[in-house]
Amino acid sequence: MQRPRIKNILADGNAGQQVTVCGWVRTKRESKGIAFIALSDGSTQDTLQLVIPEASPAFQALIHCNTGAAVRACGILKESPAQGQRFEVEVSAIEIFGDADPVSYPLQKKGHTLEFLREISHLRPRTNTFGAVFRVRNILAEAVHEFFQSRGFVWVHTPIITASDCEGAGDLFTVTSFDMGKLPGSNNDVDFSQDFFGKRAYLTVSGQLEAEFLAMSLGDVYTFGPTFRAENSNTSRHLSEFWMIEPEMAFADLKDDTRLAEEFFRFLCRRTLEKGESEISFLEKFYKNTSVAELKDLSEKAFVHITYTDAVKELERSKEKFEFPVKWGLDLQSEHERYLTDKVFKGPVIVTDYPKDFKAFYMRMNDDGKTVAAMDVLVPKVGEIIGGSQREERLEVLKDRMLQSGIPFENMEWYLDLRRFGSAPHAGFGLGFERLVQYITGMHNIRDVIPCPRAPQLIKF
Ligand code: 4AD
Numbered sequence: 005m006q007r008p009r010i011k012n013i014l015a016d017g018n019a020g021q022q023v024t025v026c027g028w029v030r031t032k033r034e035s036k037g038i039a040f041i042a043l044s045d046g047s048t049q050d051t052l053q054l055v056i057p058e059a060s061p062a063f064q065a066l067i068h069c070n071t072g073a074a075v076r077a078c079g080i081l082k083e084s085p086a087q088g089q090r091f092e093v094e095v096s097a098i099e100i101f102g103d104a105d106p107v108s109y110p111l112q113k114k115g116h117t118l119e120f121l122r123e124i125s126h127l128r129p130r131t132n133t134f135g136a137v138f139r140v141r142n143i144l145a146e147a148v149h150e151f152f153q154s155r156g157f158v159w160v161h162t163p164i165i166t167a168s169d170c171e172g173a174g175d176l177f178t179v180t181s182f183d184m185g186k187l188p189g190s191n192n193d194v195d196f197s198q199d200f201f202g203k204r205a206y207l208t209v210s211g212q213l214e215a216e217f218l219a220m221s222l223g224d225v226y227t228f229g230p231t232f233r234a235e236n237s238n239t240s241r242h243l244s245e246f247w248m249i250e251p252e253m254a255f256a257d258l259k260d261d262t263r264l265a266e267e268f269f270r271f272l273c274r275r276t277l278e279k280g281e282s283e284i285s286f287l288e289k290f291y292k293n294t295s296v297a298e299l300k301d302l303s304e305k306a307f308v309h310i311t312y313t314d315a316v317k318e319l320e321r322s323k324e325k326f327e328f329p330v331k332w333g334l335d336l337q338s339e340h341e342r343y344l345t346d347k348v349f350k351g352p353v354i355v356t357d358y359p360k361d362f363k364a365f366y367m368r369m370n371d372d373g374k375t376v377a378a379m380d381v382l383v384p385k386v387g388e389i390i391g392g393s394q395r396e397e398r399l400e401v402l403k404d405r406m407l408q409s410g411i412p413f414e415n416m417e418w419y420l421d422l423r424r425f426g427s428a429p430h431a432g433f434g435l436g437f438e439r440l441v442q443y444i445t446g447m448h449n450i451r452d453v454i455p456c457p458r459a460p461q462l463i464k465f
């Protein structure tokens with residue numbers, strides 16, 4: 005079906021031109037013998053106004069053309085006398101593919117709550133809000149590839165099914181072909197040697213470990229794929245299935261890593277404004293939790309850098325009443341992170357050099373023997389969006405760290421091989437894609453920036 009997109013018509017159309025457009029009816033109204041339809045085809049935030057005079061043969065068809073109906077309309081493009089739109093279409097023929105019953109169509113009226121829309125995740129992309137969010141998501145996904153490709157990074161595809169727990173945190177979903185009603189072994193001790201892969205397998209929590217071996221041959225690489233975590237976190241910033249971007253660079257240290265993260269983040273903000281300003285303006289107007297001005301500022305601004313040790317001092321100095329204790333050696337909680345970004349520094353902050361005890365085994369030990377070359381990028385409202393580090397490239401130090409962290413060597417010899425053969429300093433990070441989209445769009449809940457959110461007790465279809 006040949007059809008120009010509404011986005012292109014509004015940008016490059018010419019008055020007098022014959023057009024055929026397809027889309028869904030957002031609103032229909034009649035006034036003094038003329039019907040007006042606002043048509044959306046998903047290509048842009050804007051709708052295209054269709055004008056159908058009573059005298060037109062198309063007018064009769066409009067009885068079966070309600071909000072939500074899918075239609076094709078042919079007509080002449082005209083300069084629009086109405087405010088806020090450049091063109092409208094004077095319709096000569098209209099074809100209705102599928103009507104939507106005004107009584108039962110859930111989006112018949114505007115102004116539903118985001119909670120209600122979450123219940124109808126298959127229909128919510130038809131609203132202005134979710135159209136905007138998913139278009140911004142697409143702009144960001146394209147920009148991710150553009151950024152890394154333009155710097156010579158190789159996009160690598162790390163496995164989704166894995167036998168190792170990268171983060172060592174144990175929040176894994178098991179992948180099995182067992183008939184769950186007939187598990188071999190006793191109930192508490194399932195015999196995974198009889199399972200599909202001959203050992204226990206999981207959905208990956210991160211592609212980092214595999215990205216490391218690819219960086220140790222290809223130089224600079226990045227992953228962009230789905231990751232899964234079975235942590236029981238019912239919050240507005242956690243999903244059980246989310247996408248992560250993980251660059252990994254050979255011959256790089258923590259400084260190179262933080263620099264890459266900053267440049268990456270600024271680039272993403274800039275591209276969003278270049279390609280999605282109308283989406284951001286819409287979200288700014290309705291939710292007031294993002295803004296064109298703020299993104300412009302972010303696309304130019306350097307991040308504040310602070311060590312964990314100094315961040316703890318800053319928190320200890322504060323008069324704020326925190327729910328969780330602040331003490332050197334304890335992990336920062338989101339209330340602490342937000343205090344730093346929202347109140348102290350009023351912008352993105354990179355915290356580096358965390359105590360080794362609550363960070364992953366693969367992070368490079370600093371000379372003080374107490375901290376590791378780790379970094380977290382924290383942003384206002386959302387908190388941590390990036391976690392990364394320089395990796396431990398010294399075989400013996402890494403083995404010690406694995407022992408201390410209780411990481412079994414079984415299954416990990418290949419990872420140690422990278423330190424045995426041509427080991428080199430390397431560093432990388434993981435950007436949570438939904439946290440990024442959440443921050444850029446200003447959506448309060450991460451469940452509203454992915455088409456089908458998965459979270460504890462939540463899987464609709
Ligand atoms: O800090 P994390 O756990 O780091 C890693 O997985 C490293 N292997 C990354 C690396 O160095 N290559 O996760 C990275 C980011 C977090 O900063 C956060 O943005 C996001 O992934 N993230 C989540 N996003 C949504 N829901 C969850 N449950 C998330 N857990 C982590």
Ligand code: MG
Nearest residue numbers: 380388390391
């Ligand atoms: Mg982290």
